[in-house]
Amino acid sequence: MRVFVAGASGAIGTRLVAQLIDQGHEVIGTFRSPGHGERVRALGAEPVALDLLDARAVRDAVLRAGPDAIIHQATALAAVRFGRSLDRSFAPTNRLRTEGTDALLAAAREASVGRFVAQSFASYRYAREGGPVKTEDDPLDPAPPAMARETNAAMRHLDEAVTGAGGIALRYGGFYGAANDGLVKPVRKRQFPIIGDGTGISSFVHLDDAAAATVLALAHDGAGLYNIVDDEPAPMSQWLPALAEALGASPPRHVPLWLARLIAGKGMVMMAVGSRGASNAKAKQELGWTLRYPSWRQGFAAAYASDPVDGRAHI
Numbered sequence: 001m002r003v004f005v006a007g008a009s010g011a012i013g014t015r016l017v018a019q020l021i022d023q024g025h026e027v028i029g030t031f032r033s034p035g036h037g038e039r040v041r042a043l044g045a046e047p048v049a050l051d052l053l054d055a056r057a058v059r060d061a062v063l064r065a066g067p068d069a070i071i072h073q074a075t076a077l078a079a080v081r082f083g084r085s086l087d088r089s090f091a092p093t094n095r096l097r098t099e100g101t102d103a104l105l106a107a108a109r110e111a112s113v114g115r116f117v118a119q120s121f122a123s124y125r126y127a128r129e130g131g132p133v134k135t136e137d138d139p140l141d142p143a144p145p146a147m148a149r150e151t152n153a154a155m156r157h158l159d160e161a162v163t164g165a166g167g168i169a170l171r172y173g174g175f176y177g178a179a180n181d182g183l184v185k186p187v188r189k190r191q192f193p194i195i196g197d198g199t200g201i202s203s204f205v206h207l208d209d210a211a212a213a214t215v216l217a218l219a220h221d222g223a224g225l226y227n228i229v230d231d232e233p234a235p236m237s238q239w240l241p242a243l244a245e246a247l248g249a250s251p252p253r254h255v256p257l258w259l260a261r262l263i264a265g266k267g268m269v270m271m272a273v274g275s276r277g278a279s280n281a282k283a284k285q286e287l288g289w290t291l292r293y294p295s296w297r298q299g300f301a302a303a304y305a306s307d308p309v310d311g312r313a314h315i
């Protein structure tokens with residue numbers, strides 16, 4: 001297949017391009033930052049500079065490439081500092097998930113592209129009620145915290161626009177598996193505490209497994225939503241100490257709810273304490289997905305194992 005990957009130079013994009021090429025696909029990969037084209041070329045793809053928020057440029061790039069499939073992996077979180085408002089941190093990403101998705105879908109229609117797969121997100125989105133683990137059929141949170149409303153709306157827009165057009169939206173778990181994963185620095189510095197009793201559930205996925213599921217989704221007929229998460233949704237009280245240990249960091253601090261509300265805000269605390277995890281049963285059954293890292297327990301250890309000589313992570 002001739003595959004157009006938007007966001008080919010990023011954390012998931014680079015792993016995905018490598019796996020696509022490995023399986024005999026021809027890849028046109030977009031990048032945004034100057035210099036990142038070389039990264040895409042080195043993987044064996046044809047690099048194209050593209051701003052997804054420029055709908056005209058998106059149209060031209062897709063028509064010129066003439067792909068059989070489009071995969072949307074563009075986000076803008078690499079240099080973000082997470083504060084009290086998730087919506088502020090995610091604002092550029094939210095535009096990529098709304099305007100960027102719409103531009104790609106319009107171009108796909110015009111170029112008669114048969115397949116469309118896009119990055120969505122599973123954690124912190126399902127309704128904070130009932131059991132701890134949710135399937136794709138379970139309702140999303142009808143009233144997300146005020147500071148995350150736009151972010152939730154952008155993901156919902158992507159899910160609906162993509163599946164409405166006959167494509168597949170992949171609700172990934174929290175990505176890990178790269179030396180610069182978002183959680184690495186704060187956990188090393190003990191700036192990421194267990195909030196309250198740490199009962200909020202998170203779902204994770206190793207970047208290599210996420211890329212493998214994406215390649216499988218490309219071969220799947222029909223529209224759909226899939227949770228792409230590992231086998232072990234887990235409370236913060238379990239995964240955070242394990243992550244700290246894998247990183248060789250001191251154990252995480254504990255912060256009571258009242259203090260976390262003051263420092264991080266009410267919304268963040270609501271998400272941390274009430275969040276639900278996601279089930280991967282549908283992706284396994286319908287996509288035939290198997291995981292190299294079925295649990296973050298092995299995954300964290302493998303991703304962050306240090307070299308005894310130079311202390312570098314083996315990624």
Ligand SMILES: NC(=O)c1ccc[n+]([C@@H]2O[C@H](COP(=O)([O-])OP(=O)(O)OC[C@H]3O[C@@H](n4cnc5c(N)ncnc54)[C@H](OP(=O)(O)O)[C@@H]3O)[C@@H](O)[C@H]2O)c1
Binds near residue numbers: 006008031075182
């Ligand atoms: N994905 C999530 O939902 C999420 C959530 C929380 C935390 N994080 C953390 O954020 C870090 C990774 O950031 P990321 O997920 O944004 O991935 P990333 O690794 O920075 O990749 C994003 C991709 O989108 C491209 N891109 C950015 N702006 C674009 C635009 N306007 N038009 C077209 N393409 C554009 C980037 O191009 P260039 O590389 O050329 O700039 C890159 O290819 C990781 O540490 C991860 O743990 C991610």
